[in-house]
Amino acid sequence: MTIRPDLSKLDAETLETVKKAAPSLWCNPAYLPTRDEEAATGLKTAISDWHMLAPLLEKLFPELSATHGTISSNLTEVAPLQQALGYTPKFHGRLFVKEDHALPVAGSVKARGGIFEVMMTAINQARSEGFLGLSEDVTKLASREAHDFFAERTIAVGSTGNLGLSVGIAARTLGYNAVVHMSSDAKAWKIDRLRRFGVKVRKHRGDYNLAVAAARDAAAKDPMVYFVDDEASELLFRGYSAAAMELQTQLKQIGVxxxxxxxxxxxxxxxxxxxxxxISYGARGVFGPDVHCFFAEPTQSPSALLQMLHGTELPTSVYxxxxxxxxxxxxxxVATMSKLVANHMKQRLAGVYTVDDDTLLNWLTLxxxxxxxxxxxxxxxxxxxPHFLIDTAQGQAFCQRHLARAALENVIHVAWTTGGSFVPELQFQAFVDQGSAGAPDHIL
Ligand SMILES: Cc1ncc(COP(=O)(O)O)c(C=O)c1O
Structure with missing residues (x-):
C-alpha cells in the first residue's frame, strides 16, 4: 500500500496503532456536520420506494402482515447493559439499541438492503419486459404467473453470509433462481439455511472480495443473471437509508x-x-448537523478506517x-472498502473505531x-x-469540537445491532461461553 507522505501526525500515529491490530479511534479531519439537502432528497426517494413495495411484501411474507409490509425493528433503551459496560449517565448519556438483529425475513440489517434491491429489480424487469404495466398494481408480482416469469431468471450475489440470506430468500420467494457466492469466512449455519430455501451456494476458498469478484464474473457471462453488487450498488445503499426515518419516528415517540x-x-x-x-446517509438527511455517525470494525479488518484515512483515490487493503x-x-x-460508499462518506463520516474479537465476544455475553x-x-x-468518544483523548477532542452546545449527559448513543436472531442455539451458546471467559482489560 502506498502510504500518503502528507498524513498528519495524528493520522500517522493512528495508522501505527491500527497496524499493531490494537483498538483504535480515527476521527475524520474532513468531517462536516451540516444540513444535507442531497441526502434528504435521496431519503425521500427511498421512503417512497419502500412505500410502493409494502403491499407486495405483505403478500409475499406472512411475517410482515402485522406491519402491513413494513420491515422495521425496535429501538430500546438498555440501562442495565449501559451500566454493565461501565457507562455512567453523567458522562456517557443514554444508550439505546436499534434492534436490526431481529429484523423479519432475514434476521439482519441486510434485510433493508437485500430485499429492497431484489424487489426493485423484479419490478424493473417485469416492467421493461411488458409483464407489469407502469401503473399496474405491483402485488401482481406475488402471483403464480409472476413466479413462472421470474423462474427463467437468476439473481446472484457475493457475500460473507447475511446479504446472501437476505437476497437469496427474497429472490426465491419471488420465484427466481438464486446463486450465492460465499467467502471462506461464511458460517456453516448460514449456508445450510440458504440451501433449505433452494438457493445454490458456491463456497470459495478466498475472502469476501474474491467471492464478490467470482459472482460478478459468473453473472457477466449470462444475460439472464442479475448481479447484486455489494461493492457498488446504489440500490442497496438506498434501501438501507430509509432506516433513519424509522429511527426519528421512534425517538419522537419516546419524547426525544x-x-x-x-x-x-x-x-x-x-x-x-x-x-x-x-444508514448514515439517511441519518444526515433527517438529522443534519445533529447526528454523528461512526463506523466500527474488527482490529484485523479495518478496511473503512484505512480507506477513509488515506482518501478515496488510493485503493487500500488491510492485507x-x-x-x-x-x-x-x-x-x-472485508479487506477493502466500497469506493461508492467511501465517496458518499467523505465529509459525512465522523470517524471509525476498531475492536478486537475477545472484546466483541465479551459484549455479546453481556x-x-x-x-x-x-x-x-x-x-x-x-x-x-461511548467508550471511544468519551474516554479517549481523540474522542474528547471530537466532543470539544462538535458538541459545544450539548452537555454529555444529554447525548443519545445508539448502538446498531445488525444480526443474530437466526443464529442456531448451539452456536449462540458457544459464543456466550467464549465471551464469559472475562473482559479483556485494555478496552473497558
Ligand atoms: C451482522 C452484520 N453486521 C454488519 C455488516 C456490515 O455491512 P456492510 O458489509 O454493508 O458494511 C454485515 C455484513 O454482512 C453483517 O452481516
Whole structure:
C-alpha cells in the first residue's frame, strides 16, 4: 500500500496503532456536520420506494402482515447493559439499541438492503419486459404467473453470509433462481439455511472480495443473471437509508427531540460499508448537523478506517498492512472498502473505531445477560462507541469540537445491532461461553 507522505501526525500515529491490530479511534479531519439537502432528497426517494413495495411484501411474507409490509425493528433503551459496560449517565448519556438483529425475513440489517434491491429489480424487469404495466398494481408480482416469469431468471450475489440470506430468500420467494457466492469466512449455519430455501451456494476458498469478484464474473457471462453488487450498488445503499426515518419516528415517540442540545451518535458495524453508509446517509438527511455517525470494525479488518484515512483515490487493503482479515465477526471480514460508499462518506463520516474479537465476544455475553439480546459477533461492536468518544483523548477532542452546545449527559448513543436472531442455539451458546471467559482489560 502506498502510504500518503502528507498524513498528519495524528493520522500517522493512528495508522501505527491500527497496524499493531490494537483498538483504535480515527476521527475524520474532513468531517462536516451540516444540513444535507442531497441526502434528504435521496431519503425521500427511498421512503417512497419502500412505500410502493409494502403491499407486495405483505403478500409475499406472512411475517410482515402485522406491519402491513413494513420491515422495521425496535429501538430500546438498555440501562442495565449501559451500566454493565461501565457507562455512567453523567458522562456517557443514554444508550439505546436499534434492534436490526431481529429484523423479519432475514434476521439482519441486510434485510433493508437485500430485499429492497431484489424487489426493485423484479419490478424493473417485469416492467421493461411488458409483464407489469407502469401503473399496474405491483402485488401482481406475488402471483403464480409472476413466479413462472421470474423462474427463467437468476439473481446472484457475493457475500460473507447475511446479504446472501437476505437476497437469496427474497429472490426465491419471488420465484427466481438464486446463486450465492460465499467467502471462506461464511458460517456453516448460514449456508445450510440458504440451501433449505433452494438457493445454490458456491463456497470459495478466498475472502469476501474474491467471492464478490467470482459472482460478478459468473453473472457477466449470462444475460439472464442479475448481479447484486455489494461493492457498488446504489440500490442497496438506498434501501438501507430509509432506516433513519424509522429511527426519528421512534425517538419522537419516546419524547426525544434531536437537536444541538441533544445530539445523536450512531455506532454502525462496517464490512464493505453499504449498510452503515446507507444508514448514515439517511441519518444526515433527517438529522443534519445533529447526528454523528461512526463506523466500527474488527482490529484485523479495518478496511473503512484505512480507506477513509488515506482518501478515496488510493485503493487500500488491510492485507497490505500485514493484518489477517480473520475475525469471528464474519459480516465485517472485508479487506477493502466500497469506493461508492467511501465517496458518499467523505465529509459525512465522523470517524471509525476498531475492536478486537475477545472484546466483541465479551459484549455479546453481556448483551445477552443484561438485555436478553441474541446477537452475532459482528452485531455488538456498536457498544464500544461511548467508550471511544468519551474516554479517549481523540474522542474528547471530537466532543470539544462538535458538541459545544450539548452537555454529555444529554447525548443519545445508539448502538446498531445488525444480526443474530437466526443464529442456531448451539452456536449462540458457544459464543456466550467464549465471551464469559472475562473482559479483556485494555478496552473497558
Ligand atoms: C451482522 C452484520 N453486521 C454488519 C455488516 C456490515 O455491512 P456492510 O458489509 O454493508 O458494511 C454485515 C455484513 O454482512 C453483517 O452481516
Amino acid at each position: 427531540e434531536i437537536g444541538p442540545k441533544q445530539p445523536l451518535f450512531l455506532y454502525l458495524p462496517c464490512g464493505i460499508g453499504g449498510a452503515p453508509g446507507g 497490505d498492512l500485514g493484518l489477517s482479515n480473520k475475525t469471528e465477526a464474519d459480516g465485517m471480514a 448483551a445477552y445477560q443484561q438485555a436478553d439480546l441474541k446477537l452475532e459477533p459482528s452485531a455488538v461492536i456498536g457498544f464500544g462507541g
